[in-house]
Amino acid sequence: MTGRTRAPGAYRERNSTADRALDILLLFTADKPVWTGAEIGAQLGVARSTGYRYIQSLVSTGFIEEATNGFRLGPRIFELSRLARAGLGLTDVAMPPMRALAATVNETVLLTRRSGRSVVCLDLVEPQHTVRLSYERGHVLPINAGAAAEVLLAWADPAEVNSVLNQAPLERFTAKTLTDPDALRARLVHIRKRGTAISQGELDDHILGVAAPIRDASGSVCAAISIAALATRIPRAELKNVEAAVRDAAAAISHQLELRDA
The missing domain is CATH 3.30.450.40 (GAF domain)
Known part of the structure; x- marks a missing residue:
């Protein structure tokens, strides 16, 4: 019974994390290719510590990377783009x-x-x-x-x-x-x-x-x-x-x- 009550919450949390990750990736544009952690947190409407947790998850998987004065899209994005075109x-x-x-x-x-x-x-x-x-x-x-x-x-x-x-x-x-x-x-x-x-x-x-x-x-x-x-x-x-x-x-x-x- 305990396992069944915990599973929906974990499912919602996974979806929430995925949604937040996508929200972060969609912030990057040609006009603004670099975002600071504080700016990302403000855009998401979450605490800075929460924002950095999402950011570090994306950094660890190569979707974004550290840049001067902030973060930019990482090599994994460009690899996916290449595969999509191919x-x-x-x-x-x-x-x-x-x-x-x-x-x-x-x-x-x-x-x-x-x-x-x-x-x-x-x-x-x-x-x-x-x-x-x-x-x-x-x-x-x-x-x-x-x-x-x-x-x-x-x-x-x-x-x-x-x-x-x-x-x-x-x-x-x-x-x-x-x-x-x-x-x-x-x-x-x-x-x-x-x-x-x-x-x-x-x-x-x-x-x-x-x-x-x-x-x-x-x-x-x-x-x-x-x-x-x-x-x-x-x-x-x-x-x-x-x-x-x-x-x-x-x-x-x-x-x-x-x-x-x-």
Whole structure:
């Protein structure tokens, strides 16, 4: 009976201690990265001795550490931050910029990655158009048609590009599809110089694509972000703005991948 009466109190005390620890950690901001023990106690509304007990618990576990004139966040916080970033997959990192891009251009946004002679759609964000394009997660696209495919091939290792292009004849989908390996190589050189790929009618006569490379922390191109739209929905005068928006989205994702893997 005695054990049962003491357990709830101990449980409440553990919760109280955890809550106080979180309250202390949440005090630290970019504007005030260092707090004195007296300031922390005042913010918590507890006696100074009680405040120091919470502080010492956090110091002993590495969540905060002593600094000049007070305490600052400790190495354990930064380790947890690194682990949290590492736990994010490419799609998790890419989705916020993808949503922002879709809202800006009001067109379908694709996240793609190359797999041998194919390109795989990892994820997409669709606009609110009544007419939607037939893309879905896991959709497999050819390597020689469309802006996303050409971006992924443009920054691949030249030996790997040769292997991909020489394995088998390239398939034709429309009159604009490049099936000559040398012509496609010339296109890839142009794409690398431009930094983006723009294609129209290579996979489907009516589809316009704009793509940009996504780079990982090492600087290697690991994926592509692109928009796919009915060509009639993007006037030629707006194409440069769309291209800039796609490029900015790719840069935002690349930056987040660099932070994740830092």
